[in-house]
Amino acid sequence: MTGSVETLRWNGQSIEMIDQRLLPHQLQYRSYNSAQGVADAIRTMVIRGAPAIGVAAAYGIALEAKRLAGSSPDTFIKQMESGFNVLGTSRPTAVNLFWALNRMRKILDNIIQLPQETIAEMLIAQAHSILKEDIEANRRMGIFGASLLRDGMRVLTHCNAGALATAGHGTALGVFRSAVESGKRISVFADETRPVLQGARLTAWEMVQESIPVTLITDNMSGHLMSQGEIDAIIVGTDRVAANGDVANKIGTYMVAVLAKRHSIPFYVACPLSTIDLNIPDGKAIPIEERPANEVKGFGELHWAPEGVSIRNPAFDVTPAELVTALITEEGIIDNKILISGKLTEFVEKYRK
């Protein structure tokens, strides 16, 4: 574990996750021991953020095998299949979920003839590896990303691509952490990120925990600050990058990228290779989750919109590759030239395990 936040932790029997709905007011872990439980945690956003969702899903599969060990071969196979289904339909946009499930499925297919207890142990070991690899990837990404930042830079981020959105260190916030570790003084602007407020509640909390200077703004303020020369760079995370380099991320990211272009401010996307979906040609094919209307009507119990108003709540948007200055990955920086010349596939295939 790196940094001060342990988003997911294994207690020897089950997986514990910080209930991110309660932050920043309460730091409380919930414990899960089945695929259904983990799927509910993902759907209701106890856990969120693309890499964290992937790690959680891997544990969901492993815990399902542990729960079922000792049942008849038929029941085991049938129930494991429904475990994959329930996890695979928990949230649609972050490709890390499907990446992790595919990885678990491949292992399971290879060891299906072994005793169920052994299968469970091997799947748990695989989930531990996915968690560990995620932290390592974030650390490497952090070092590459930090090389793009100069001392004194003021950097805007949108949503939360922090330790809370990963197994640790974070992607965009991992770059900030690595920059600070290398002795650079940087300061962060956090967009509030309506409707679920991941910026105000989670990014601001993570930065305050580690005394990294952070200033909170509402989502409609970043254009003004850019026009005033108060923002030097933007770094965001992503939920899925298509083969042509189009980037899906939290709703509002596209607006920020357009403004960045208008003001010639670099717009970087921190992106582990597990978030690149080579099966999807471009951003139009990325499924965009629509979330409940209540999130837009107000926040929590407090509703400020009138009853009867119609509501849209797309949770993500797509930023075209042409607006992305570079992707920061654990294997290096992919600049815009590579991205728009269609060489992303080549890069990913070279490094992906």
Ligand code: MRU
């Ligand atoms: O709806 P969320 O909170 O799961 O959305 C999270 C984001 O959009 C993050 O920016 C993205 O998953 C990258 S996290 C490293």
